[in-house]
Amino acid sequence: MSEVAASIEGVPGFKVAGVSADLKGNGALDFALIVSDRPCTAAAVFTTNTVKAAPVLYDMEVLANNNNHIRAVAVNTKCANACTGEQGIANAKQTAQLTAEALGVGVDEVFVMSTGVIGTQLPMEKIAQGVHRAADSLDESNWFAASEAIMTTDTRPKRAFVKVTTADGKQYHVAGMSKGAGMIAPNMATMLGFIVTDAALDPQQAGDTLFASVQTTFNQIVVDGDTSTNDSVFLLANGASGVTIDDAGREQFSIALTSVCRKLAQDVVRDGEGATKFITLHVNGAPDDAAARTIANTIGTSPLVKTAFYGGDANWGRIVAAAGRSGIDLDSQKLKLWFAADENSEKLLLFSDGMPTNYDEAQATALVKAPEVVVTLDCGQGGGTATIWTCDLSHDYVSINGHYRT
Amino acid sequence: MSEVAASIEGVPGFKVAGVSADLKGNGALDFALIVSDRPCTAAAVFTTNTVKAAPVLYDMEVLANNNNHIRAVAVNTKCANACTGEQGIANAKQTAQLTAEALGVGVDEVFVMSTGVIGTQLPMEKIAQGVHRAADSLDESNWFAASEAIMTTDTRPKRAFVKVTTADGKQYHVAGMSKGAGMIAPNMATMLGFIVTDAALDPQQAGDTLFASVQTTFNQIVVDGDTSTNDSVFLLANGASGVTIDDAGREQFSIALTSVCRKLAQDVVRDGEGATKFITLHVNGAPDDAAARTIANTIGTSPLVKTAFYGGDANWGRIVAAAGRSGIDLDSQKLKLWFAADENSEKLLLFSDGMPTNYDEAQATALVKAPEVVVTLDCGQGGGTATIWTCDLSHDYVSINGHYRT
Numbered sequence: 001m002s003e004v005a006a007s008i009e010g011v012p013g014f015k016v017a018g019v020s021a022d023l024k025g026n027g028a029l030d031f032a033l034i035v036s037d038r039p040c041t042a043a044a045v046f047t048t049n050t051v052k053a054a055p056v057l058y059d060m061e062v063l064a065n066n067n068n069h070i071r072a073v074a075v076n077t078k079c080a081n082a083c084t085g086e087q088g089i090a091n092a093k094q095t096a097q098l099t100a101e102a103l104g105v106g107v108d109e110v111f112v113m114s115t116g117v118i119g120t121q122l123p124m125e126k127i128a129q130g131v132h133r134a135a136d137s138l139d140e141s142n143w144f145a146a147s148e149a150i151m152t153t154d155t156r157p158k159r160a161f162v163k164v165t166t167a168d169g170k171q172y173h174v175a176g177m178s179k180g181a182g183m184i185a186p187n188m189a190t191m192l193g194f195i196v197t198d199a200a201l202d203p204q205q206a207g208d209t210l211f212a213s214v215q216t217t218f219n220q221i222v223v224d225g226d227t228s229t230n231d232s233v234f235l236l237a238n239g240a241s242g243v244t245i246d247d248a249g250r251e252q253f254s255i256a257l258t259s260v261c262r263k264l265a266q267d268v269v270r271d272g273e274g275a276t277k278f279i280t281l282h283v284n285g286a287p288d289d290a291a292a293r294t295i296a297n298t299i300g301t302s303p304l305v306k307t308a309f310y311g312g313d314a315n316w317g318r319i320v321a322a323a324g325r326s327g328i329d330l331d332s333q334k335l336k337l338w339f340a341a342d343e344n345s346e347k348l349l350l351f352s353d354g355m356p357t358n359y360d361e362a363q364a365t366a367l368v369k370a371p372e373v374v375v376t377l378d379c380g381q382g383g384g385t386a387t388i389w390t391c392d393l394s395h396d397y398v399s400i401n402g403h404y405r406t
Numbered sequence: 407m408s409e410v411a412a413s414i415e416g417v418p419g420f421k422v423a424g425v426s427a428d429l430k431g432n433g434a435l436d437f438a439l440i441v442s443d444r445p446c447t448a449a450a451v452f453t454t455n456t457v458k459a460a461p462v463l464y465d466m467e468v469l470a471n472n473n474n475h476i477r478a479v480a481v482n483t484k485c486a487n488a489c490t491g492e493q494g495i496a497n498a499k500q501t502a503q504l505t506a507e508a509l510g511v512g513v514d515e516v517f518v519m520s521t522g523v524i525g526t527q528l529p530m531e532k533i534a535q536g537v538h539r540a541a542d543s544l545d546e547s548n549w550f551a552a553s554e555a556i557m558t559t560d561t562r563p564k565r566a567f568v569k570v571t572t573a574d575g576k577q578y579h580v581a582g583m584s585k586g587a588g589m590i591a592p593n594m595a596t597m598l599g600f601i602v603t604d605a606a607l608d609p610q611q612a613g614d615t616l617f618a619s620v621q622t623t624f625n626q627i628v629v630d631g632d633t634s635t636n637d638s639v640f641l642l643a644n645g646a647s648g649v650t651i652d653d654a655g656r657e658q659f660s661i662a663l664t665s666v667c668r669k670l671a672q673d674v675v676r677d678g679e680g681a682t683k684f685i686t687l688h689v690n691g692a693p694d695d696a697a698a699r700t701i702a703n704t705i706g707t708s709p710l711v712k713t714a715f716y717g718g719d720a721n722w723g724r725i726v727a728a729a730g731r732s733g734i735d736l737d738s739q740k741l742k743l744w745f746a747a748d749e750n751s752e753k754l755l756l757f758s759d760g761m762p763t764n765y766d767e768a769q770a771t772a773l774v775k776a777p778e779v780v781v782t783l784d785c786g787q788g789g790g791t792a793t794i795w796t797c798d799l800s801h802d803y804v805s806i807n808g809h810y811r812t
Contacts, residue, residue, distance in 0.1 A: 051730025051738040083726055083738065085761030118723025119762045229727050303709065303799070304807055311808025317524025320489055321635050324457025332457040332489065355491030356525045393709070395801050401710055402717025 001164045001256050004263045008143035008161040011173045012198045013037045013240030015138035018149030021130025023078035023116075023123065029149035031130030032075045034194055035103060035138055039069035040236040043206035044111070045214050047231035054081045054088030055114045056232060058096070062111060067203040070236060071109040073194060074099040075150050076130060077179075081114040081122050082229040091122040098128050102135040115179060115192055115230050116152055147177040150192060153400055154179050158267035160260040164199075166249055172199040172241035174256045178218075178233075178264035180271075193218060193233035193264055199253060200239030209254045210235045217261035218268075220388050233261075269389045274396030277309050278389065280343070282376040283323075286384030291328045293386040295377070298326035306393035309373070314339065314364035316350045323377060334380030339367040343374055407570045407662050410669045414549035414567040417579045418604045419443045419646030421544040424555030427536025429484035429522075429529065435555035437536030438481045440600055441509060441544055445475035446642040449612035450517070451620050453637035460487045460494030461518045462638060464502070468517060473609040476642060477515040479600060480505040481556050482536060483585075487520040487528050488635040497528040504534050508541040521585060521598055521636050522558055553583040556598060559806055560585050564673035566666040570605075572655055578605040578647035580662045584624075584639075584670035586677075599624060599639035599670055605659060606645030615660045616641045623667035624674075626794050639667075675795045680802030683715050684795065686749070688782040689729075692790030697734045699792040701783070704732035712799035715779070720745065720770035722756045729783060740786030745773040749780055 014036050021031040044063055046056050062070075074095055081088050092112050100107040114122065137145075147157035158178045165171050176195035201209070214233055235257070237245075245253045270278050281300055286292035299305055302322040308315035316337055323330060333354040338347035348364060349357050367373055420442050427437040450469055452462050468476075480501055487494050498518050506513040520528065543551075553563035564584045571577050582601035607615070620639055641663070643651075651659045676684050687706055692698035705711055708728040714721035722743055729736060739760040744753035754770060755763050773779055 049727060049730040050734075050736045051726055051741075080723075083723055083757060083761060085739075085759060087761065118721075118727060119757070229730060303803070307804050307807035310804065313809060315524075317486075317489055317635075320457055321455060321524060324455040324635060328456075330456045333491075335457075351489060351525070353491060355489060355493065393804060395804050397709070398713050398716065398799060398801050398804055401713035403719060 001252070001259070002162050004259045005161045006159050008159050008175045010140040011175045011196050013238045014196050014198070015140055016142045016146040017134040017137045017139065018142060018145030018147070019130060019133040019137055021076065021126045021133065023076060023126055023130070029145060030077045031127070031134055032146040032149040033099070033134040033138060034073045034146065034196065034236070036071055036196070036236060036238040038238050038240065039071060039109070040238045041201050041203050041206045042067050042070035043203065043210040043235045045211060045233045047229060049229050049231070051083065051229050053114060053230040054084055054092045055112045056230060058089060058092040059111045059113070059232065062108060066108050067206070069109055070111065071105040072099055072103055073111040073113065073234060073236070074131065075113045075115070075192070075194070076122070076127060077150060077152050078116040079114055079120050079122050080116045080118050080230050082118040084119070084121055087121055091124060094124060095122065095127055095131070098131045102131050111234060113192060113230070113232055115150065118229060143175065143177065150177065150179040152179065153273055154271050156271055158264050158271065160263035162256050162259055164252060164256045166243055166252065170241065170243045172197060172243040174260045176260045176264050178268055180268040192230070193261070195234065195257065195260060196236045196238070198238055198241035200244040201237040201253070205245055205250065206235055206237055209250070209257055212254065213258040213261045217258060217265040220265065266389055269391050272391035273400045274394040274398070275391030276371070276394055277392040278372045279309060279391060280374045281388050281390060282374070283379065283386045284376065285379040285381055286328065286386070287382045288384040289386060290384070292384040295323050295326045295328055295379070296386045296388045298322050299377070300388045300390040303393055306390070309368060310392035310394045312365065312369040314350070314361065314368045319375065319377065320351055330379055331381070336378040336380065338376045339364060340374040340376070341367055341370060342372065347376060407658070407665070408568050410665045411567045412565050414565050414581045416546040417581045417602050419644045420602050420604070421546055422548045422552040423540040423543045423545065424548060424551030424553070425536060425539040425543055427482065427532045427539065429482060429532055429536070435551060436483045437540055438552040438555040439505070439540040439544060440479045440552065440602065440642070442477055442602070442642060442644040444644050444646065445477060445515070446644045447607050447609050447612045448473050448476035449609065449616040449641045451617060451639045453635060455635050455637070457489065457635050459520060459636040460490055460498045461520045462636060464495060464498040465517045465519070465638065468514060472514050473612070475515055476517065477511040478505055478509055479517040479519065479640060479642070480537065481519045481521070481598070481600070482528070482533060483556055483558050484522040485520055485526050485528050486522045486524050486636050488524040490525070490527055493527055497530055500530060501528065501533055501537070504537045508537050517640060519598060519636070519638055521556065524635060549581065549583065556583065556585040558585065559679055560677050562677055564670055564677065566669035568662050568665055570658060570662045572649055572658065576647065576649045578603060578649040580666050582666045582670050584674055586674040598636070599667070601640065601663065601666060602642045602644070604644055604647035606650040607643040607659070611651060611656065612641055612643055615656070615663055618660065619664040619667045623664060623671040626671065672795055675797050678797035679806045680800040680804070681797030682777070682800055683798040684778045685715060685797060686780045687794050687796060688780070689785065689792045690782065691785040691787055692734065692792070693788045694790040695792060696790070698790040701729050701732045701734055701785070702792045702794045704728050705783070706794045706796040709799055715774060716798035716800045718771065718775035720756070720767065720774045725781065725783065726757060736785055737787070742784040742786065744782045745770060746780040746782070747773055747776060748778065753782060
């Protein structure tokens with residue numbers, strides 16, 4: 001497998017487009033299409049928020065009826081089409097119909113997705129315009145525009161691409177793009193992600209591998225703890241490479257898919273609203289994995305922990321306090337907490353036996369002031385582990401979200 | 407019962423002091439004493455954080471052995487004496503010993519409490535100095551200084567005072583002070599609160615009424631969702647008024663105590679770190695009260711909801727989205743959401759039947775831009791209700807917490 005690249009050279013059989021449908025009102029790209037020239041196996045993971053956006057509800061039904069001949073995904077930004085009632089569902093369906101007509105495919109072969117402000121209806125005239133403009137500009141190499149066209153408060157597009165050479169010398173590709181910077185929390189299918197491959201998979205394989213990859217990638221990130229109404233990750237496999245993923249090739253495909261998902265997920269955190277810092281948080285020695293995840297999420301969403309990182313303050317006490325309020329029964333005497341520059345560097349032990357070690361404050365501060373830091377908490381209780389990737393909470397987060405709609 | 411006042415005239419038998427022990431290093435008041443001239447019945451509610459500060463652990467033991475002849479509470483700021491191991495417990499005990507000696511009471515008759523930075527040891531020479539200075543300046547009317555001396559990032563002291571006239575014409579008082587602005591979350595004994603009364607209560611009464619009052623006051627506030635390691639609320643009752651709270655007088659006492667707790671709790675939210683807005687959040691129609699509380703807490707700690715209020719943006723979609731991710735199974739078609747200027751004003755319905763109503767955006771914005779707003783969410787499912795008081799998330803919150811230790 002090649003290194004994970006940010007630039008997508010193209011995936012045989014797939015064309016994409018990113019255009020302006022004038023939704024953002026400033027000429028910026030805001031409407032994207034992903035189209036396969038042949039039917040795709042499809043899988044998707046959707047938000048666990050009980051308040052689901054209209055396109056999520058619509059796509060869940062499409063997927064239930066058709067997981068092996070999907071042809072296209074249409075995505076708009078600016079309006080999330082969430083909390084929009086029956087009209088919202090009708091608008092999602094009409095978007096699929098417009099797309100199907102423009103492409104000459106079946107309406108049941110099209111997914112739609114929306115992201116942006118909650119509680120406004122899609123402007124259907126502009127959407128129709130977007131569909132036609134996008135259909136006219138479809139191209140194998142248009143991934144940069146497509147990944148730009150799905151951005152909301154994102155500051156940069158997020159793409160990932162790998163080439164895989166199979167044991168018998170054949171080649172296939174896995175490419176993906178994602179968007180997301182705020183309303184990001186783990187434990188669901190986070191934000192929007194679109195992944196395509198020219199390998200052939202059966203629907204069961206596609207669903208299983210996507211679900212597994214999402215667990216350790218998209219579901220391991222948190223920006224602000226707010227789970228969106230629209231979070232969705234899609235996988236489309238069109239088989240154009242001639243490679244069919246059988247039992248022997250499954251692990252290799254899973255590794256490739258997970259690599260693409262991991263880069264897209266980490267890119268969301270790196271582009272977290274107002275983020276200045278990328279924080280990897282490992283929790284080990286918890287009673288079980290679920291407990292470790294709960295502790296990690298509590299730390300990763302703590303405003304006090306996140307602002308301390310923003311301020312470059314090695315205020316480890318807030319991390320220990322957050323773990324203590326996680327609802328998991330911990331013994332503070334058994335906790336150990338380390339900071340490190342990266343996964344491979346020596347770790348600096350800050351807290352052990354219920355009290356601070358004689359660590360060098362200047363060294364701790366230097367680690368926290370760096371743009372990336374690895375935090376490891378050992379609970380000293382069992383074998384439960386979890387990792388999450390998160391970011392700090394800055395003035396800019398407040399600025400961005402104090403005035404998002406206006 | 408008199409109106410709840412912020413100024414404490416004095417409570418017979420109690421003297422207090424607030425002095426500088428040079429802990430803050432700028433001459434500010436940072437050490438307080440509350441002393442009764444006779445033994446008190448005592449009750450306390452402590453943090454549910456499993457990482458408990460040394461003074462919490464120490465006081466829990468004191469209270470277990472003595473709930474009917476407590477004489478004093480000594481409180482320092484700047485250092486929380488949390489995550490400080492055996493040395494921290496020894497320092498808590500030494501603080502009690504120094505206080506007992508200075509006052510001529512038993513060491514088992516003294517509570518101690520600390521608040522401030524986690525993970526540093528108490529500077530015991532300065533603490534000793536503080537004990538002596540405070541003992542020398544004890545006075546019935548020193549409540550303003552005492553309430554200032556327990557502040558950390560608080561911008562103003564928080565006091566509450568009521569006079570109660572019993573059915574047979576006798577009078578007693580309930581007075582309290584609190585501190586807290588950050589690391590504030592409900593569902594525990596939040597922040598520090600010290601309440602005294604010259605009524606006589608037995609320990610069971612004291613504990614029961616304090617616990618009940620805290621449930622609907624201190625446990626109903628949230629600033630940032632971070633439960634502290636040091637949260638504690640104490641009640642001391644010395645009987646100096648000659649009034650003994652019997653079954654007939656219990657409801658009256660409970661109302662007085664709850665009124666004092668409510669003011670102290672709401673003052674913490676009004677003084678929330680960086681807060682510009684006081685938000686009352688009612689959740690009704692939930693499956694049960696616990697579910698309503700979960701939904702309210704999820705909304706009240708959502709960074710996206712809190713920044714929208716800060717920005718004066720009537721972004722109700724974030725409130726609905728937060729409810730949807732609370733873990734409680736909700737039907738978005740049944741949700742109703744209102745904003746109102748206060749508890750008695752007409753409510754503006756924003757969301758109903760799964761979509762926005764035709765509300766007047768200017769009216770919604772005006773409600774959200776006001777310094778106080780009442781939000782009501784009806785889940786349309788059952789009889790569960792909850793109320794919390796919370797505040798917005800501002801640039802100043804980030805500034806305050808990015809640089810708290812340094």
